[in-house]
Amino acid sequence: MAALSVSDVLPAALAAIRAASPLEVAGVVTGVACVWLAARNSILNFPIGILNGGLYLVVFWQSRLYSDAGLQLAFVALLVYGWARWLHGGAGAEAAPLPITRTPGPVAGWLAAAGLLYAAGAGFLFAEHTNAALPYWDSSTTAISLAAQLLLSRRHLENWLLWIGVDVAYVGMYWHRELYLTSGLYVVFLGLAAYGYWQWRRELAAAATAGTH
Structure with a gap:
């Protein structure tokens, strides 16, 4: 298959937008807003x-x-x-906001084990008992996404590394299912996840520096 030229990109993007349902368009807009706000460390x-x-x-x-x-x-x-954790999940005062931290080793271990079990089990069930498209791929990306969202909810820095990895997989999966606009959305998410990792690392380093003074 020939690669798209620069002149083909805009028509292809416009065709994807025209082919998208209103729900998919609304999902794209709210999805970009959500990830951008998370990368900016905003509770919104x-x-x-x-x-x-x-x-x-x-x-x-x-x-x-x-x-x-x-x-x-x-x-x-x-x-x-x-939402509740970010508002009131910090140590000390009852209403202390939750700080950015690194993921503890035991948490990473049990999340990895649970993710593997889910991906294998759900993938098998969807493959054998439904007409699901890409059952194992879909279940694996689901498992990684759940782990990433849990780490984000606990304000652990490494959530962004999981999002970077799974966003790459989602780009291909949604393109395959002809959700072209959503596939493009995940290219944007990939960039936002990289930005979020950089931003949170900077804030974590600044907090550590402030704590030494």
Whole structure:
């Protein structure tokens, strides 16, 4: 297949927008806003993220990406949890905000184990008992996304590394399912995740420096 030339990019993007459903367009807009706010360390990412989860629940169900559809319900639960944690999850005073920290080793270990179990188990069930498209790929990206969202909700820096990895996989998966606008969205998410990692590392380093004075 010949590569797209620069002159082909804009027409292809416009065609993707025209082909997208209104729900997918709304999901793209709220998705970009949510990730940008999270990268900027803003608590407003949570209400925008809850709206985004509801929109993509419908979009993914219609595309027979059932694991990703179910993922949106889990995301909404984690977003509610994260909203409360960011407000009142810090040590010390009751209303202390949650600081950015690194992921403890035991947390990383049990998340990896749970993710592998989910990806294998859900992938098998979807492959054998549904008409799911890309069941193992879909279940694996779901497992990584859940782990990343949990780490974000607990304000652990490494959530952005997981998002970077899974965003690459999502770009290919959504393109394959002809969700071209959503595939392009995940290219944007990939850049935002890299920015979020840089921004949070800078804030963590600044907090560590301030703590030594």
